[in-house]
Amino acid sequence: MLKVGLSGCNGTMGRILNELLQEDQHTTVVFGIDLDPTRFENEYPVFKTPKEVTVPCDVVIDFSKPENIDALIDYCLLNRVPAVIATTGLTEEQESKIVEASHQIPIFRSGNTSLGVNVLLDLVKTATRLLNDQFDIEVIEKHHNKKVDAPSGTAFMIASSINEELHNSMEYHYGRQGNHTKREEKEIGIHSVRGGTIPGEHTVIFAGPDEMIEIKHTALSKKIFAQQAIRAAEFVTQREPKLYNMHDVMNAN
Numbered sequence: 001m002l003k004v005g006l007s008g009c010n011g012t013m014g015r016i017l018n019e020l021l022q023e024d025q026h027t028t029v030v031f032g033i034d035l036d037p038t039r040f041e042n043e044y045p046v047f048k049t050p051k052e053v054t055v056p057c058d059v060v061i062d063f064s065k066p067e068n069i070d071a072l073i074d075y076c077l078l079n080r081v082p083a084v085i086a087t088t089g090l091t092e093e094q095e096s097k098i099v100e101a102s103h104q105i106p107i108f109r110s111g112n113t114s115l116g117v118n119v120l121l122d123l124v125k126t127a128t129r130l131l132n133d134q135f136d137i138e139v140i141e142k143h144h145n146k147k148v149d150a151p152s153g154t155a156f157m158i159a160s161s162i163n164e165e166l167h168n169s170m171e172y173h174y175g176r177q178g179n180h181t182k183r184e185e186k187e188i189g190i191h192s193v194r195g196g197t198i199p200g201e202h203t204v205i206f207a208g209p210d211e212m213i214e215i216k217h218t219a220l221s222k223k224i225f226a227q228q229a230i231r232a233a234e235f236v237t238q239r240e241p242k243l244y245n246m247h248d249v250m251n252a253n
């Protein structure tokens with residue numbers, strides 16, 4: 001039985017994960033972490049911060065807020081607990097802290113756990129390589145009106161995959177409001193749309209002279225993220241200290 005600590009247990013993703021983990025005969029939630037421990041009648045203890053956790057677990061799954069991440073990593077390091085960190089909008093320092101911590105404990109990190117987006121990343125890399133600088137590239141992401149970070153973590157993952165293919169020569173441009181000059185060749189435009197209950201949509205546009213390619217992923221529910229995060233949790237508990245992503249999980253037998 002995999003004993004899971006659920007960080008952000010009262011949130012939208014936390015509640016979906018809770019349901020899936022309790023349904024699964026191989027997993028159980030042993031504690032939660034969230035700002036208001038009394039908000040729901042959880043069947044397990046909920047702690048306000050990772051520092052307060054007193055219950056042992058095999059792995060922590062985190063879908064919370066950036067404010068929680070430093071203390072969560074400290075908790076995982078102190079207790080040698082593997083982690084799945086899915087929260088987006090982290091600072092560069094926090095991303096570096098995750099990399100550092102992964103030298104001591106196994107950490108899975110991804111801004112998007114869906115299978116489709118991780119295939120999209122490969123398709124986008126291939127298109128970028130084949131088009132070799134000839135087409136302008138723009139990323140459009142659409143999400144629900146409760147999302148607090150923009151651009152999405154996925155949009156950053158897409159932009160950085162493209163940039164790696166182009167030897168990190170590109171600059172990111174967020175929207176074009178206030179611009180009075182034309183688009184530069186070395187730009188990746190990144191645009192955010194927020195509304196309703198959109199679970200997540202990412203479109204990458206390759207625009208060339210007289211032709212255009214669009215590569216698009218649409219999440220039709222939030223459940224897909226939770227299901228693959230659980231798969232990542234099972235994966236990471238059986239691994240040596242290292243930083244893992246969704247490609248590692250998808251490529252494992």
Ligand SMILES: NC(=O)C1=CN([C@@H]2O[C@H](COP(=O)(O)OP(=O)(O)OC[C@H]3O[C@@H](n4cnc5c(N)ncnc54)[C@H](OP(=O)(O)O)[C@@H]3O)[C@@H](O)[C@H]2O)C=CC1
Nearest residue numbers: 008010011012013034035064065068086088111112113225
């Ligand atoms: N990697 C992926 O595939 C995916 C990542 N995400 C990311 O997961 C995160 C959570 O998403 P979602 O569930 O929709 O967001 P929610 O806002 O619904 O949930 C976040 C939860 O964390 C709680 N929280 C806030 N601050 C802290 C803190 N300091 N310590 C502990 N808990 C805290 C919130 O409490 P309160 O409401 O009181 O603030 C809330 O219950 C986001 O960053 C989102 O982008 C989402 C889907 C997929």
Ligand SMILES: O=C(O)C1=N[C@H](C(=O)O)C[C@H](O)C1
Nearest residue numbers: 088111112147152153154200
């Ligand atoms: O907040 C969300 O909902 C999502 N966040 C992630 C992101 O920022 O890319 C992943 C997914 O798109 C849903």
